[in-house]
Amino acid sequence: METRKAGPGDLDHLRKSLSQAGLPFSDVSEPDRQFYRFEVDGQWVAYGGLEGAGCDLLLRSIVVCETHRGEGLGKVVLSELERFAVSQGAVRLHLLTQGATGFFAANGYELLGRDEAPAAITQTVQFKHLCPASASYLRKTLNGPLY
Numbered sequence: 279m280e281t282r283k284a285g286p287g288d289l290d291h292l293r294k295s296l297s298q299a300g301l302p303f304s305d306v307s308e309p310d311r312q313f314y315r316f317e318v319d320g321q322w323v324a325y326g327g328l329e330g331a332g333c334d335l336l337l338r339s340i341v342v343c344e345t346h347r348g349e350g351l352g353k354v355v356l357s358e359l360e361r362f363a364v365s366q367g368a369v370r371l372h373l374l375t376q377g378a379t380g381f382f383a384a385n386g387y388e389l390l391g392r393d394e395a396p397a398a399i400t401q402t403v404q405f406k407h408l409c410p411a412s413a414s415y416l417r418k419t420l421n422g423p424l425y
Contacts, residue, residue, distance in 0.1 A: 279316055279317065279318050279323065279351075279354060280316070280317045280318075281314050281315070281316050281317075281358055282314065282315055282317070283312065283313070283314055283315070284313040284314060284315045284325060284327075288313070288315055288325075289306060289307055291322070292306055292313055292315075292325050293306060295325060295341045295343075296325070296339055296341055299339070299341045301339040301341060302339060302404055302408035302409065303339075304408070305403050305404070305408065306327070306338075308403075310329055310330055310331065311327055311328075311329050311338065312327055312328050312329075312362075313325055313326070313327035313338065314326055314327065314358070314359070314362070316351070316354075316355055316358070318346075322343060323342065323343045323346045323351055324340065324341060324342045324343060324346070324351050324352075324355045325339075325340070325341050326338065326339070326340040326341075326355045326356070326358070326359045327339065327359075328359060328362060328363055328366070328368075328371075329402060329404070330398060330399075330402065331366070331367075332367065332368070332398060333367065333368060333369040333370060334368065334369070334370050334372060334396050334398045334399055335363050335366070335368040335370075335371055335372070336371075336372050336373065336399055336402055336404060336405075337356075337359060337363075337371045337372065337373040338404070340352055340355050340356060340359070342355070352381065353385065356382075356385055359371075360418075360420055363420060364420050368420060369419065369420060370417055370418065370419050370420065371387075371417070371418050371420060372395060372396075372399045372415070372416070372417050373387070373415075373416050373417075374404060374405060374409040374413040374414065374415055374416075375413060375414055375416065376409070376410070376412065376413050376414070379414045379416065382416050382418075383416070385418075386418050387416035387417065387418045388416060388417055388418065389414055389415070389416050390415055390416065390417055391415065392405075392411075392415045394415070394417075395415055395417070
């Protein structure tokens, strides 16, 4: 699988893919968002993103092409995003989810109360406005040398 940063030409497809999956998409072009396009044989199979800077980053939506779901790509994409986060100096990844708590917990994320999120995360548009209060908050401490 090949990975590249999603560019301006990918934004419409990224928004459409996120929308079809019921995931937040309205702010994907904001400056502190980094979305990545994952491809196999030059064809899109997934997107995933990171938001913020510093030691606490927000993991943005991971969306896998419908025809490739169930193949384990979500785990591969998550691992790559964690590696990218470490390379940017992140120590922890945070996320909000409504339907994938089990997936993230199985990959080392801890389910916590939203009040345990640091200010760098609670001040994001996703935390304050895009995700409902019912969304679960999870966090993972990253181990740089393993990535």
